[in-house]
Amino acid sequence: MKKIRKEKHLTQFELAEQADISEAMVKSIETCHAWPSGNTLQQISDALKTDIYHFFMPVASSLEVKDDVQSDLKRVIRQRYCEYVKELLDALE
Numbered sequence: 001m002k003k004i005r006k007e008k009h010l011t012q013f014e015l016a017e018q019a020d021i022s023e024a025m026v027k028s029i030e031t032c033h034a035w036p037s038g039n040t041l042q043q044i045s046d047a048l049k050t051d052i053y054h055f056f057m058p059v060a061s062s063l064e065v066k067d068d069v070q071s072d073l074k075r076v077i078r079q080r081y082c083e084y085v086k087e088l089l090d091a092l093e
Contacts, residue, residue, distance in 0.1 A: 001044060001048075002030045004048050004050055004054060005026075005048060010048075012030070015044070015047055015048070019047035020043055021040055021043060029044075041055065052084065053081060053084050056077065056080055056081070
């Protein structure tokens with residue numbers, strides 16, 4: 001989220017205002033001290049004009065990890081992505 005926010009040249013305060021959440025919440029999410037609800041994720045996604053799944057994509061520099069960790073990471077990403085796509089498809093029905 002932080003990477004996307006910075007690419008859009010937004011401060012934490014500006015994102016908070018656009019997403020209608022507190023600046024403290026933005027800071028907490030970016031520092032991994034809080035996990036946002038689905039509704040909050042959607043508000044942030046809308047404010048950043050990006051799809052939610054982008055928040056779960058790893059940063060390339062973080063992928064240099066041990067094989068067992070990388071395997072677990074791939075599994076979790078696939079699982080979360082599939083769950084997200086299923087929710088979207090269910091919502092469209």
